[in-house]
Amino acid sequence: MTAFMDQDFLLTTDVARKLYHEVAADLPVIDYHSHLQQGEIAERKTFRNIAELWLGGDHYKWRLMRTAGVPEEYCTGDRSDKEKFLAFCKVLPLAIGNPIYHWSHLELRRIFGIDLVINEKNAEAIWEQANAKLAGMDTWTFLEQAKVEIACTTDDPADDLLQHAEIAQSALKTRVLPAYRPDKAMRINNPGFEQYVARLSDVAGVKIDSFTSLIAALANRVEYFHARGGRISDHAIDIPLPTVAATADQLDGLFAKRMRGELLGDLEQAQYLRGLLEAIGGVYAKYDWTMCFHIGAMRNNNQRMLETLGPDTGFDSISDMTTSNGLVALLSALDSRKQLPKTMLFNLNPAMNEVLSTMIGNFQDGSVAGKVQFGPAWWFNDHKLGNLNQILAFGNHSVLGIFVGMVTDSRSFASYPRHDYFRRLVCRQLGEWVASGEYPEDYDALATIVRGICYENAKNYFKL
Template identity: 25%
Template sequence: MSEPWALHPDRALPADPATRPVAREIYAATRDLPLVSMHGHVDVTVFSRDEPFGDPAQLLVVPDHYVTRMLVSQGETLQRLGLGDMAETDPRAIWRRFCAGWKHFRGTPTRFWLEHELVQILGVTQRPSAETADAIYDQIAARLAEPAFRPRALLDRFGIEVIATTDPAWAPLDEHAALAADGYGDRVLPTFRPDPLLRLDRPGWRDDVARLAGASGVEVTSYTTYLEALRTQRARFAAAGARATDHGHPFADTTPLEDVEARRVFDAALAGTVTAAEARAFGGHMVFQMAAMSAEDGLVLQLHHGVVRDHANGPYNAFGPDLGYDIPVVAEFTHALRPLLGAFGHHPGFRMIVFTVDEDVYSRELAPLAGVYPSLKLGAPWWFLDAPDAMRRFREATTETAGFSNLAGFVDDTRGFCSIPARHDLARRVDAGYLARLVAEHRLELDEAVEIAVDLAYRHALAAYERAGVAQ
C-alpha cells in the first residue's frame, strides 16, 4: 500500500542548503500570523447565510476560473464543468473530470493552492486521479457536512482577522448589516466596486445607473446627480465598514475632463449616442473623480489594469463575464497616472494601491512611482504572477527602487474561500526564501528579515487599507 498523501514541510522554500535553514526560521515567524484578506471576491452571502458548502465540485471546481481555464485548454468545455445554460448538473461527474485532469496543473500555483486545500484543510490522503475521484469526493462531501466546515467557523480555523468582499456600487448592503448584527461587522467588510457605472458604452449601463439611483435615493438625470449618487453610496459603504474602492478599469488613463465636456458626454450616454472614444475619455476622467472622492472620504483606491477582459466572444456571450478568458496585455502607468498623482500623490487624505499582471512594468514604472509618491503603494502580483517564481521576480524587481515600506503586503484576490490560507501560506514561504537570500548575502540581518516578513504578511496589509484620517 502506498504512503498517504502528505505535503513536504519545506515546499516552496529555497533548495539551496545555505539559505533553506534561514528561510525556515523566517517562515516560522509568519506561519501562524492572522490573515488579512482585503482584496477578494468571496460573495458576502457565504458569510451572512453561513450555509454548508454544496459539494466538492461547487467548492473547488465550478467557481474557480483558474481551474476551469486549464481544463478547457486541454479540451474540456465549460458546460461539462458545470457552467452555462446547458451545464452538467451531476457534481460527481464534474469532479471526475477535474480529477482526471489533475496532471495538467503540475507546476502551476493552482496546484499548490489545491494541494493545500485538499490535504491541509480537507484531510484528503490520496492524490486526485480518475481512479481516486469517487473516494475523494465522498471524503470531502462528508467533511463539508460537519458544522466545523461552515463558513463562519472556517474564518476562525483559517485565522482570518478581516476579510473584504467586493460589492457593486448599488448594493443595498443588507447582508453586511445582518453580519454586523451578528457581531461580524468589523471582520467582514464591503468594498465599493463602481466599474460598470464608469463605462458609458457598456451594454446595460443605463440599467445599472437606474440601480444606482434606486440604491442611493438620488434620481440620476444629469452628470451632477450621477456624482451625487456615487458619493451617497460611497458614504453608505464607509458607514458599513468599507475601507476601499476597487477599479478593474480597462485603461489606466486618469486625465480629467473639463466639467462642461464631462456633462456633454454624460448626456450623450443617457441619450444612447456616446462614442467609444468619448466613453474611454470619460472613464479616465471618472477614475480621477474617484481619487478626488477618496481624498474626501478616506477610502483607499485600488486600481488593477493590464488585461483584455473576456477575450473569447463565444464563451462570453454564452456564459457571461469572468470565466477565465481574461488575457494580459502591456500596461503603461507613468503617463497614465500622472494627472491623478499630480493632484493627489502627496495629499494626506489619499491612498492608492496599484495591481497589474505586466511583470516588466513593476520595475520600469510602478516601483519608481511608489518610491517617490507617498500616497501610492504597490499591490502584490495579480493573477498569473501569484506563482512562486513570479513572486520572487516581483521582490527582485521592486525592492531595489521601492524598498519594502512602499508595498501593500499580500493580497489574495480570490473567489475561492478555501484557497485563502493556501495563497497566504505560499506568499509567506516565498518571502521567507527571498529574505533568507538577503541574509545569506549579508545584505540584511536576521532580525531585520524577520521584521520585514511580518510586515509583508500582516502589518503592511492592515496599514495599507486604513482609511485616511480614520483610526481602525
C-alpha cells in the same frame, strides 16, 4: 531529494524555514480584496460536495481543464458534480508548474487534512474523505479555520449592504467589511448603463442628470459605505487613460450623450473614465480611504463563449496596453490638489513591474508609510515566479518592509491557503538574501519585516 510539498515546501534556507515556522505561519489573515459573496457568509452557506466548492464558479480551474482537452460539459455544463471532479483530478497531474497544482494540494491538506496526491487513482478516495469533512462545514468554518481576521467583499455602490449588517451582528469571528467597486458607473458603454444610473439615483437620493450629479451620487454612497466599515475602493483600468483631463463641460457632454442612448468612442470612454477617477479620488481622500487600481486585464476575449456562458468564465488574458503616462497624469492631478488618497497599483502585465514599482515613489509624501503601494502579484501573475518577481521589484525600487502583502482576489472560500503560499515565498526570498550575504542574519529585523508584510502593515495602512 526533498519530499513533495513537505512542511518546508518552497523554503530553501534555514533562515527561511525559521521565519516561516516561527513567525509567518500562524499570523492572522487580512484579506483586503476578495470576491466572496456577502450573502453566502450571512446565510452560512454549505457546499454539497468538493466539486461545488472547487469547481463552481472557478474560472481558473475551468480554463485549465479546457486547455487539457476536457469538454465544456465537464466544466460549466450539465455533467454531474462527481464527473466534473473526476475530470479535474485526471488532468491536474499534467499541470506541472501551474500554481493551481500547488494551491489544490495546499487546500486539500490545510482545509481537509487529506495528504493524498491529486490524480485519477486517488480521486475516489479524495471525493469520499473531503465530502465527509464538508458535511460539517460552512462558509464561517472556512474563514475561522484560516484565521481570517478581516475579509473585504466587493460591492456595488447601489448595494444596500443589509447582509453586511447581519454579519456584523452575528457571532462570526471574522470581520467582514464592504469594499466599493463602481464598475457599473465606470463602464459607460455597457448595456444597461442608463438603467443603472436610474437605480443609483434612487438609492442615493440624488437626481442624476449630469456628470456632476453622478459624482454626487457616488460620493453619497461612499459616505454610506464608510458608516458601515468600508475603507477601500477598487477600480478596473482596462483602457489607457488620457494624459489631458476633459473639462467639466466636456464630461457633462459625454454623460449626456450616453444618456441619449449613444455610445462613446474610444477616446471619449477614456476621457470619461479619467474624469470619474479624478473626481471620486478626491472623495476617497476626504474619507481617508485607499483607492485600488487593477490595471491591464483584457477581458472576455472569446465572443462566442461570452454569448454562451457570460463574463468571468475563463476567457481573459493580459493586455499589453500602455498606461503609464495617463496613470501618472491622474495621480499628479490629484496630488496637485492635495486630494491623492492612499493608492494601490496592481498590474496584470509583468512587463509593468518596474514601471509601477518606480511610479509609486513619485507620490510618497511622508504622511503614511507607503502611501502609494505596488500591489501584490495578481491573477496571471499570482504564481511562484510572479510573486517572487513582484517582491524583487518592490525591494529593488522601494521599501519592501512597508508592503501590505497578499490578497486572495478570489470567489472561493477555499482559497485562503494562497496566503500560506505567499508567506512561504516571502520567507524564501528573505532567506536567500541572508544566505548570499546581502542582509545580516538579524532575526529581530527579519521577523519585523515578515510580520509587517504578512499582517501588520495591512492592518495599519487600511485602518481596519
